[in-house]
Amino acid sequence: MDAGMWIELIVKVIVLIAALLVGFAYLTYTERKLLARFQNRYGPNRAGPFGLLQPMADGLKLIFKEELIPEQADKLIFILAPILTVVPAWIVLAVIPLGSIDLFGRTINLSLAGDLNVGILYIMAVTSISVYGIVLAGWSSNNKYAMLGGIRSSAQMISYELALGLAFVGPVMMASSLSLARIVEAQSQLMWFAVLQPIGFLIFLVAALAEINRAPFDMPEAEQELTAGYHVEYSGMKFAMFMLTEYTKMIVVSVIAATLYLGGFHMPFITDRWPWMGPFMLLAKVFVLLFVIIWLRATLPRVRYDQLMQLGWKILLPIAFLNVCVTAGVMYLLGMIA
Amino acid sequence: MDIDLETNLPPDALDGMQHLVSDRAVRGETVLLNMGPQHPSTHGVLRLLLELDGEVVVNCVPDIGFLHTGIEKNMEAKTYLKAEVMTDRLDYLNNLGNNLTYVMAIEKLADLDVPPRAQAIRVLLTELQRIASHLVWLGTHALDAAAMSVFLYCFRERERILDIFEMVSGQRMMTTYFRPGGLWRDVTSGFEAAVRDFVSYFPPRVTEYDRLLTKNPIFLRRTKEIGYLEPEVALRHGVTGPMLRAAGIEFDLRKAQPYSGYELYDFDVPTHTDSDTYARYLMRMEEMRQSIRIVEQALNKLPLGPVRSNNRKYVPPPRSELGTSMEAVIHHFKLWTEGFIPPKGSVYVATESPRGELGVFLESDGGPKPYRVHWRTPSFTNIQILPILARGHLVADLVLLIGTVDILLGDVDR
Numbered sequence: 059m060d061a062g063m064w065i066e067l068i069v070k071v072i073v074l075i076a077a078l079l080v081g082f083a084y085l086t087y088t089e090r091k092l093l094a095r096f097q098n099r100y101g102p103n104r105a106g107p108f109g110l111l112q113p114m115a116d117g118l119k120l121i122f123k124e125e126l127i128p129e130q131a132d133k134l135i136f137i138l139a140p141i142l143t144v145v146p147a148w149i150v151l152a153v154i155p156l157g158s159i160d161l162f163g164r165t166i167n168l169s170l171a172g173d174l175n176v177g178i179l180y181i182m183a184v185t186s187i188s189v190y191g192i193v194l195a196g197w198s199s200n201n202k203y204a205m206l207g208g209i210r211s212s213a214q215m216i217s218y219e220l221a222l223g224l225a226f227v228g229p230v231m232m233a234s235s236l237s238l239a240r241i242v243e244a245q246s247q248l249m250w251f252a253v254l255q256p257i258g259f260l261i262f263l264v265a266a267l268a269e270i271n272r273a274p275f276d277m278p279e280a281e282q283e284l285t286a287g288y289h290v291e292y293s294g295m296k297f298a299m300f301m302l303t304e305y306t307k308m309i310v311v312s313v314i315a316a317t318l319y320l321g322g323f324h325m326p327f328i329t330d331r332w333p334w335m336g337p338f339m340l341l342a343k344v345f346v347l348l349f350v351i352i353w354l355r356a357t358l359p360r361v362r363y364d365q366l367m368q369l370g371w372k373i374l375l376p377i378a379f380l381n382v383c384v385t386a387g388v389m390y391l392l393g394m395i396a
Numbered sequence: 397m398d399i400d401l402e403t404n405l406p407p408d409a410l411d412g413m414q415h416l417v418s419d420r421a422v423r424g425e426t427v428l429l430n431m432g433p434q435h436p437s438t439h440g441v442l443r444l445l446l447e448l449d450g451e452v453v454v455n456c457v458p459d460i461g462f463l464h465t466g467i468e469k470n471m472e473a474k475t476y477l478k479a480e481v482m483t484d485r486l487d488y489l490n491n492l493g494n495n496l497t498y499v500m501a502i503e504k505l506a507d508l509d510v511p512p513r514a515q516a517i518r519v520l521l522t523e524l525q526r527i528a529s530h531l532v533w534l535g536t537h538a539l540d541a542a543a544m545s546v547f548l549y550c551f552r553e554r555e556r557i558l559d560i561f562e563m564v565s566g567q568r569m570m571t572t573y574f575r576p577g578g579l580w581r582d583v584t585s586g587f588e589a590a591v592r593d594f595v596s597y598f599p600p601r602v603t604e605y606d607r608l609l610t611k612n613p614i615f616l617r618r619t620k621e622i623g624y625l626e627p628e629v630a631l632r633h634g635v636t637g638p639m640l641r642a643a644g645i646e647f648d649l650r651k652a653q654p655y656s657g658y659e660l661y662d663f664d665v666p667t668h669t670d671s672d673t674y675a676r677y678l679m680r681m682e683e684m685r686q687s688i689r690i691v692e693q694a695l696n697k698l699p700l701g702p703v704r705s706n707n708r709k710y711v712p713p714p715r716s717e718l719g720t721s722m723e724a725v726i727h728h729f730k731l732w733t734e735g736f737i738p739p740k741g742s743v744y745v746a747t748e749s750p751r752g753e754l755g756v757f758l759e760s761d762g763g764p765k766p767y768r769v770h771w772r773t774p775s776f777t778n779i780q781i782l783p784i785l786a787r788g789h790l791v792a793d794l795v796l797l798i799g800t801v802d803i804l805l806g807d808v809d810r
Binding site for chain 1: 436
């Protein structure tokens, strides 16, 4: 590695983290603003023009909050749990391909980990870790509501994760690769996998909503039932870290969905001509998906957690299996695989 | 804190409440959870002691009294007219209905006549109040199921009703608008237009909620076959209102013993036989549509004429007479200092509140203050049914069951 590569890496890390932090802050703002508009309200409009400084105000407030740790809590795990949820959510983005540009006489791959050839496996492995943080947060708080929230999230995880995994398989088969860059490339040659794999796309979206604990699958925190679920005892920045995880995961899942099914950074005509538009194209797709996620939250009631398990095991999983089989059959008939 | 390793409970955890929970709780096999009084979904300050097996409710013991206001006793210390102000605070979503029940009791006690215009306005406003109350129920019920937008839509509509109340009485909630012998004063000039506006505005909104919830598969799965209530059990516990009608028993005081001229209006009392949370949801939705029918009819044939009885022993004279009539001044003075004095006796009057049979028992000992006031409030009787409904369901269902019983803590603790 020469010095140029180190600089490149450091710059990319800083840019990615900054982008995620800003994305998180303004996703909370966007969500509040959009929800408000869905519901005949104004949303934040006091801090700064159009309330644009609201995320900063929230952040400042949370920093100055007293951090309470319940006396009966398992203190080490109580402190570790938010870190355990937040880190996986952050490191997933490393493998997302963003295209490459020529700059300073060298070709720079905009993605952090370059072209990891097992990108999909990496994503699946890393995203599943977050749930440990939730379960441990619920358990270590020594609070019955938090405990129920933690138990719910573990029950939830085993029921959607399989369907989610199978939803990854479709694009992998069609691109014949576990590398996300290859999957994006395959889509630029064929067409978006959302068109070729509509069922897989839908299963992915449903399972992904469950993965990130968003409405209508937000049982672990279910305000109306468990007050706040697993993070009921958390305050200050530790609470903010759970929020950070939730919103970062929203972004991450949207990025993955866009990459696997909506052509990733590639956009016909535009990115072919201006490669630097890649990240912006991805951003646009991600924003559309985020809008859908917020829209769903404004519209749908919450599923009961045993019903989510039924949905996962009895509906999503068989359909996902069938989808994989049909995809394989069609590909075989078309001679795409031997 | 010492914790018994055998049962995982502090030694005094079950003192004095072994009879409320099962033996398994004593052995530490089930979890005891206090839900409320500070909990977002207990609709006020209801505390539930839950015994949970996992998330399944084994036992549910409602603990009431956190909002006790002593209204019944307070009313005995006030003159009849002043006591009416307290009725607004009973069931704070049915203020006009409480007013109506109370003034009807006084009217029955004193044998007061009420002019037809006052009767019609009373019906009109009480039905608007029913819609407003059902809107709060629908909003919070949907919110319990996490469909949060419905909540804000419902409150948007309720605002309009409260605006009408403010227009006629000067108050949005604590109206005290109905008075013994009629109304406080006639409705304002913009009233009819405002009500007509609402009558045309509201039915499409109900259709909108229909679209959001009625056929929503998630909502259906959350409410169908949840909280089945057997008709016999309902009758045995004195359950009334939509809860009873959803169990297939057609009992509505507006039809069973019409008051205030309800017999003049054409409306249906919806019933259902499924007796689950979804049936009760459909019932209340239909009741809103029927109420708007009554409002429309009342508005169309609103009679002209006085809105207050001419009985000067109970009803204050109009301001204009005070300058010319000595008698009017004396009546005015007597009414505002001592208050009116109904004859000895006791009455019980019941009306159909949005939650069921709302009754008031009034005993007069011939003085200016009621000797005894007792309220038979629907929330108080209906909440008894909650443990029966909740048994065997999940915590997630429990919050919907609290919503479907449609209790109001102001109505339970009084």
